Amino acid sequence: MPFVGEILKYRSVSIVGLAKNAGKTECLNYILKRLPLDYFNVAVTSIGIDGESLDQVTSTAKPEITLREGMFFGTSEKHYRQRKLLSELFDVSDETTAIGRVVTAKALSEGKVLLSGPSSASALKRWMSSLDRIGIDLVLVDGALSRLSTASPAVSEAMVLSTGAAFSANIKDLVSKTAYVVELIGLPLYCGPEPEARISSFSDLSGETIRECQVLEVEGALTDRLLQVVKNELQNGEKELVVSDFTRIFASQDLYRAFIKRGGKISVRMKSRLLAVCVNPVAPNGIVLDSDVLCGTLSEKIGLRVYDIVKNVY
Amino acid sequence: MKFREIVDSPCGLRFCFESLELSSGFARKTLLDKEMMTDEKAVSAAYDTLRVYADLVGKERRLVENVQFKLCGLREISGTLSSLKDGNVLDDIELFEIKHLAMLGSDVRTDLKYLDIPGIDIEYDKIIDILDPDGLRIGTFYIYDTYSQELRDARRRLEADPDNEELKDDVMTLEDGIKQNLSEMLRPWAADLENLMSALADVDINISKALLMYKEHYVIPEIGDRSMIKGMFHPEVKALLEKRNRTFQCIDFDFRKGSTSTVIGANMGGKTVAMKTLCLMQYLFQFGFAVPAAKAVLEVYDIIQFCIGDEQSEKKGLSSFAAEILRINNVIVSAGTGKRLLALIDEPARTTNPVEGSALVSALLKILNGKENLALILTTHYKVDYAGQCWKVKGLVGGSAGLRMDYELVKTDTNDVPQEALNIARELHINDLWINEAAMILGRM
Incomplete structure (x- = not known):
């Protein structure tokens, strides 16, 4: 039972997929199946699903999560009514998502439920703090597609990353793209004097500021455009960019690499722990990658164990 | 004139409004919807109430904090209550809301037992008993097995055979019947519950007013x-x-x-x-x-x-x-x-x-x-x-x-009218040339 023991050390863990069908749901179900519940209160939710109960891309139903008796969960009113388990209501929030208010309940039997919790990172944080009244030891957050923000250390302390053939059908490319995300997650914490300048939007940026300051704090997103400008200034001296956390970096891999290669540095204010990387070698279009090769190559590249939880029943 | 219409008056009412430590969003909404009082008797009555709360806040700060904490759980459930009044069958989320409101009301009533709060004295035991058949007196809810032996048996059978559609249907039918019964039993209290909801919002508002008075x-x-x-x-x-x-x-x-x-x-x-x-x-x-x-x-x-x-x-x-x-x-x-x-x-x-x-x-x-x-x-x-x-x-x-x-x-x-503009300008260190010139024009140099 790899990495599940590790999860228990944290109060909040998010499961993040790098692409649709990357195996995030399997990963979550895998964890849920193995968590010890007798002395441990677990709550699970998902960051909102933008009001769709059907997957807009493939028109298939959103995957349901299997809960065990005793687990707490947060979902929207609509999906609560469609649940396929017996559960006891604990709270109905007064915050509304696109498909109703967020309901918190405890499963009284094993069964399936669609998770569609709070719709923003800040609403999610509020929901998590409302759980204090119930006495929850661990919150698992199912991060929806393109919602890397749930993995922000501002929301959850640790994360599990799931990646797979759906993200890229070429092992080399998949490994490289995944390794990039892992590298961003691992960016060092900033420890230096207060940065000389803060940039909150691109329009704040003057060539002069960049030229004169060695350390720049980026208050919003670190985009390609911004990174490009700073990169061009590297010839005039060292530059370090400080971002809030890795989820704020939206720069492309190539540009990031070029920046680092020329001696640029990026550090973060808050850091999240990466507990495990799970892979799904099967893509929805039928492509199947060699699981062992994929796990081996990726593991070697990122220096962490990589699990194919579907193939290998750990 | 509603509070909502004047809250952004340039006189600065918004600041006082935001200084209130209201526990619930519903109390905030209730206050914004209050009409301005234009009758001496109404104003006088409001101050009589405020005096009672001010006294409470002064003497029993702990108790007040406790009540404020509980009132954080006050939710607006007007939709559910009008649905109940209209003769509809409530689902489990709505039944939970009613139980939650009744338990909150009963709790606050117990905490503030010496206060005269209009609308707060309703038949809590009868309402809560309907939604708490096991007598646990905790604020959670589901369609309890206790409601019917038949339901209990059907659920056991389903548990043994979870994919049996027929059994699922049986359980659902039994649950629907119970929801209908519960709704019928609760219906006579719909109006009382509506009043309770407003009464609790008023408690929240009055506590905040009293705290504001002390603090500021x-x-x-x-x-x-x-x-x-x-x-x-x-x-x-x-x-x-x-x-x-x-x-x-x-x-x-x-x-x-x-x-x-x-x-x-x-x-x-x-x-x-x-x-x-x-x-x-x-x-x-x-x-x-x-x-x-x-x-x-x-x-x-x-x-x-x-x-x-x-x-x-x-x-x-x-x-x-x-x-x-x-x-x-x-x-x-x-x-x-x-x-x-x-x-x-x-x-x-x-x-x-x-x-x-x-x-x-x-x-x-x-x-x-x-x-x-x-x-x-x-x-x-x-x-x-x-x-x-x-x-x-x-x-x-x-x-x-x-x-x-x-x-x-x-x-x-x-x-x-006093003529001090030039002196004030001098205090502000405004350009001497200008001010002296102005003084010259006034013929006062």
Whole structure:
């Protein structure tokens, strides 16, 4: 039972997929199946699903999560009514998502439920703090597609990353793209004097500021455009960019690499722990990658164990 | 006039509203929807209630904090309750909401057992018993097995064979029957529950008002047939000054219906702040809040009108003069209705030339003079006729550290406007060349 023991050390863990069908749901179900519940209160939710109960891309139903008796969960009113388990209501929030208010309940039997919790990172944080009244030891957050923000250390302390053939059908490319995300997650914490300048939007940026300051704090997103400008200034001296956390970096891999290669540095204010990387070698279009090769190559590249939880029943 | 409509008045009511420590969003909404009281009896009753809560907050802070914490769980469930009233069958989320409300009400009732709270005494035991068949008295809910042996058996069978569609259907049918029964049993209390929800919001509002009074040193005013205020302050300006380690100078003022008060005085003498404070006090008074003063007797009005230059109307495309003159015209119209009117007008016609400006102000004072239901308070830099009771800002006074502003308002018999603009400009270190030139023009060098 790899990495599940590790999860228990944290109060909040998010499961993040790098692409649709990357195996995030399997990963979550895998964890849920193995968590010890007798002395441990677990709550699970998902960051909102933008009001769709059907997957807009493939028109298939959103995957349901299997809960065990005793687990707490947060979902929207609509999906609560469609649940396929017996559960006891604990709270109905007064915050509304696109498909109703967020309901918190405890499963009284094993069964399936669609998770569609709070719709923003800040609403999610509020929901998590409302759980204090119930006495929850661990919150698992199912991060929806393109919602890397749930993995922000501002929301959850640790994360599990799931990646797979759906993200890229070429092992080399998949490994490289995944390794990039892992590298961003691992960016060092900033420890230096207060940065000389803060940039909150691109329009704040003057060539002069960049030229004169060695350390720049980026208050919003670190985009390609911004990174490009700073990169061009590297010839005039060292530059370090400080971002809030890795989820704020939206720069492309190539540009990031070029920046680092020329001696640029990026550090973060808050850091999240990466507990495990799970892979799904099967893509929805039928492509199947060699699981062992994929796990081996990726593991070697990122220096962490990589699990194919579907193939290998750990 | 609802609280919502005046909360963003330039007098600064928003600041007081945001200073309230309301526990629930529903109480916030309830307060915003309250109508301004224009009846002495209603205001008096509101203050009687506030006194009770102020006493409670003073003596039992722990208990109050506990109640506030519980009230965080107050939710607006009007939709559910009207659905219940309309004869619909409630689902488990709605049944949970009702149980949650009833348990919250019962809890708060127990905590505040010595208080007389209208609408809070309902038949809690009967309602909660319906939704708590096991007598656990905890705030969670589901369709309990205890409701029917049949349901219990069906659930056991389903548990053994979870994919059996027929069994699933059986369970659902049984649950639906129970939901229908529960809804029927709860229906007679729908109106009581609605009242309870409002009563709890009022408890939340009253606790916040009492806490605000303690925290910010407000007082409960007396109700009288004229207004006399000692030591009033503007909470927002006071807070701003305190941030900069400066103190707010409290001032006194009095006025009554059937009379005009004109406030004159130097620039930066606090005239506008005084007007804002008077307006704010009057609103707070008529919504049953304690007021920011050391002591106050206040009179109830039907209409409160505050005319002050603000950017809003300029955004609407009116020139500042046009916007102002239209607002003042509303005062003239209201004064003709015979309703008790408090009109506060800050520097009317200041944006036009002084010749016509002072004519306009004198004329305004003349036509509004002697209206017995109108209390008019006006500030101006112009020398005007029909000024009524004149008040003057004491203005710049000498002290050990040079000149300083004394904001006190004193009654004066003359309507001569003070000429201190140049002195104040000098205090602000404005370009000497300019100010000396101005002084020369005035022939005072």
